[in-house]
Amino acid sequence: MPFRYAQFCPIARASELLGSRWSLLILRELFLGPQRFSDLRRRLAGVSTSVLAERLRYLEDRSLIATRPLPPPAASAVYELTPDGRAFWPAFREIARWGARYMVQGLEDSDHFEPDWVRLAALCFAASHETPALQIGFRIAQGSRHPDLVFRATGGPAGTRVDLEEHPNDAILRGEPVALLGVIAGAVDPVGGAVELSGDRAAAGRAASLFDLELAGSESPDSSPPVH
Amino acid sequence: MPFRYAQFCPIARASELLGSRWSLLILRELFLGPQRFSDLRRRLAGVSTSVLAERLRYLEDRSLIATRPLPPPAASAVYELTPDGRAFWPAFREIARWGARYMVQGLEDSDHFEPDWVRLAALCFAASHETPALQIGFRIAQGSRHPDLVFRATGGPAGTRVDLEEHPNDAILRGEPVALLGVIAGAVDPVGGAVELSGDRAAAGRAASLFDLELAGSESPDSSPPVH
DNA sequence: CTGCATCCGCTTCGATACTG
DNA sequence: CAGTATCGAAGCGGATGCAG
Numbered sequence: 001m002p003f004r005y006a007q008f009c010p011i012a013r014a015s016e017l018l019g020s021r022w023s024l025l026i027l028r029e030l031f032l033g034p035q036r037f038s039d040l041r042r043r044l045a046g047v048s049t050s051v052l053a054e055r056l057r058y059l060e061d062r063s064l065i066a067t068r069p070l071p072p073p074a075a076s077a078v079y080e081l082t083p084d085g086r087a088f089w090p091a092f093r094e095i096a097r098w099g100a101r102y103m104v105q106g107l108e109d110s111d112h113f114e115p116d117w118v119r120l121a122a123l124c125f126a127a128s129h130e131t132p133a134l135q136i137g138f139r140i141a142q143g144s145r146h147p148d149l150v151f152r153a154t155g156g157p158a159g160t161r162v163d164l165e166e167h168p169n170d171a172i173l174r175g176e177p178v179a180l181l182g183v184i185a186g187a188v189d190p191v192g193g194a195v196e197l198s199g200d201r202a203a204a205g206r207a208a209s210l211f212d213l214e215l216a217g218s219e220s221p222d223s224s225p226p227v228h
Numbered sequence: 229m230p231f232r233y234a235q236f237c238p239i240a241r242a243s244e245l246l247g248s249r250w251s252l253l254i255l256r257e258l259f260l261g262p263q264r265f266s267d268l269r270r271r272l273a274g275v276s277t278s279v280l281a282e283r284l285r286y287l288e289d290r291s292l293i294a295t296r297p298l299p300p301p302a303a304s305a306v307y308e309l310t311p312d313g314r315a316f317w318p319a320f321r322e323i324a325r326w327g328a329r330y331m332v333q334g335l336e337d338s339d340h341f342e343p344d345w346v347r348l349a350a351l352c353f354a355a356s357h358e359t360p361a362l363q364i365g366f367r368i369a370q371g372s373r374h375p376d377l378v379f380r381a382t383g384g385p386a387g388t389r390v391d392l393e394e395h396p397n398d399a400i401l402r403g404e405p406v407a408l409l410g411v412i413a414g415a416v417d418p419v420g421g422a423v424e425l426s427g428d429r430a431a432a433g434r435a436a437s438l439f440d441l442e443l444a445g446s447e448s449p450d451s452s453p454p455v456h
Numbered sequence: 457c458t459g460c461a462t463c464c465g466c467t468t469c470g471a472t473a474c475t476g
Numbered sequence: 477c478a479g480t481a482t483c484g485a486a487g488c489g490g491a492t493g494c495a496g
Contacts, residue, residue: 003249003467007273008339010327010352011256011320017330019247021231021469028239031454037478045235048470053479076477084329089454091326092239094319099238101312102245111236123454124238162454226259226317226351226390231486249488265459276489281460304458 017062018088022047022055024095027081027088030065031123032116034078045112064088096124100185101215115140115177119151121184122162125211131155136207137168139196140177148174153210160210171199173207185213245290246316250275250283252323255309255316258293259351260344262306273340292316324352328413329443343368343405347379349412350390355440359383364435365396367424368405376402381438388438399427401435413441 003020005012018024022044029035029043041052056079059065064085069077118140132155140149152168154161173183175195182188183195186208190197197204231248233240246252250272257263257271269280284307287293292313297305346368360383368377380396382389401411403423410416411423414436418425425432 004336005253005274006336006339007253008331008335008341009253009256009345010324010331010349011252012327013330013334014323014327015249015252017327019249019252021243021247024239024243024247025233025235025237028237041478046233046470048472049479050471050481051469087329088326091319091322094322095242096238098316098319099240099242099245101315102241103236103238106241107236108232108234111234113236117237120454226348266457269459274489276491277460278462278490279488 014091017059017064020055022051023059024092026052026055026059026065027085027092028120030079030081030085031089031092032120034068034080036076036078040079043114059085093124096121097214100125100213113177115142116149118177118180118184119149119162121181122151122153122211125184125213126153126160126162127155127210127212128159129212130157131160131210132206134171134203134206134210135169136204136210137166137172137199138180139172139174140180141175153207155210168199170203171197171201171207173197173204183207184211186211242319245287245292248283250279251287252320254280254283254287254293255313255320256348258307258309258313259317259320260348262296262308264304264306268307271342287313321352324349325442328353328441341405343370344377346405346408346412347377347390349409350379350381350439353412353439353441354381354388354390355383355438356387357440358385359388359438360434362399362431362434362438363397364432364438365394365400365427366408367400367402368408369403381435383438396427398431399425399429399435401425401432411435412439414439 004016018027025044025047026040029040035043037052037056040056041047041049044052056065060067060079062084063082065079066082067077067079118138122138135152135154137150137152142148150164150166152163152165154163154168171190173180173190173195174197179188179194183190184207188194190204190207191201232244246255253272253275254268257268263271265280265284268284269275269277272280284293288295288307290312291310293307294310295305295307346366350366363380363382365378365380370376378392378394380391380393382391382396399418401408401418401423402425407416407422411418412435416422418432418435419429
């Protein structure tokens with residue numbers, strides 16, 4: 001794994017650190033919060049324990065992640081991002097925004113999905129331009145055995161912010177993970193009945209305006225690719 | 229290579245398309261312009277022909293790149309980015325910005341370097357906030373056998389733009405590739421003698437203000453990593 | 457000469473079994 | 477729960493061959 005491209009180039013350097021299989025997905029999970037080994041193993045759905053252990057050690061050696069022992073009652077530890085690891089966020093976000101165009105295309109029924117990836121999607125697709133001053137809560141239904149996952153999106157002049165507070169000002173959307181993902185993508189109408197709605201009906205209807213998920217072909221002039 | 233993570237996640241999708249070895253570096257070369265097979269082979273410095281051929285075919289099948297036959301006199305063709313491939317630019321740029329902190333760290337003398345990566349660095353590190361209204365030309369010295377590579381950076385209220393025009397308004401910096409890279413990184417003083425300077429001396433001295441290369445530890449609040 | 461395809465050792469990966 | 481050990485399979489780098 002200490003593979004080197006041997007090139008004086010930041011892309012080559014980044015690929016050496018994060019280019020091997022599962023590495024980016026480990027970061028994905030840790031962007032949602034600290035996780036234990038077995039959490040990662042389950043959420044990564046298919047990684048072998050040996051590879052997961054090796055990746056974690058590798059990333060820890062490079063100080064992109066760190067282990068933190070949990071308070072005494074728990075006999076375990078969690079992995080979490082270091083500042084250098086968190087600094088990858090802008091890149092992670094743009095990769096996700098690009099990859100979104102391939103989400104449905106090539107979708108298989110057996111594809112794994114974790115409910116709180118909805119929050120990650122909200123973080124990645126939160127608009128960075130001015131958005132309407134709405135505050136919408138999302139309650140991700142997890143069935144009866146687990147409590148709902150909750151987060152909140154707030155529009156404003158500097159773009160949309162996503163945090164973990166409860167009690168949004170305007171409305172709460174509750175429903176299946178994929179339905180809420182559809183709301184973020186603008187593909188599911190919040191007042192159409194696919195999600196449970198409470199609070200301001202009109203505000204909820206504009207929930208999609210807090211996000212900007214641009215799918216294939218939209219050719220945005222939003223950023224400047226090189227000219228030739 | 230048709231490896232699948234089998235996860236309904238844009239990061240997983242992107243990794244399936246671009247996660248295998250050399251793929252990102254192929255994109256890097258094509259962001260600089262169309263290239264032939266042997267150009268890529270040389271500039272990638274270490275890729276085997278079989279892997280390069282397979283990657284190119286794979287990326288073409290997914291329509292991230294395309295082949296274009298050259299006008300009749302040339303019996304060859306070039307590879308170039310498609311719109312879907314060019315759409316990866318914002319992600320590419322952020323990866324490069326993150327990877328920059330590992331450029332010097334771990335540098336080996338044998339590291340390969342292509343002179344026109346300097347232009348790519350200018351594209352990646354062009355500031356996106358307001359920059360002084362300067363226009364600086366860069367002439368990358370290639371020795372006597374090849375002509376200089378030329379590009380131009382222009383500051384403005386919307387950030388710095390980089391293009392291929394000659395004849396900048398304010399000053400021209402000419403020198404070795406790594407010295408010019410140092411100017412972009414703010415590590416080499418243009419008026420210090422490491423590069424050849426013509427035009428407005430004061431303007432040239434502010435060349436670094438057109439770029440914002442933030443190295444490790446600078447913990448910018450510039451973008452919002454997730455909260456916990 | 458360019459643009460690959462083929463073959464051959466080496467490395468990496470995935471699945472399973474096993475240990476503290 | 478948190479990994480290490482093992483082994484067949486797939487991916488990779490390097491050399492060679494070959495058609496246009």
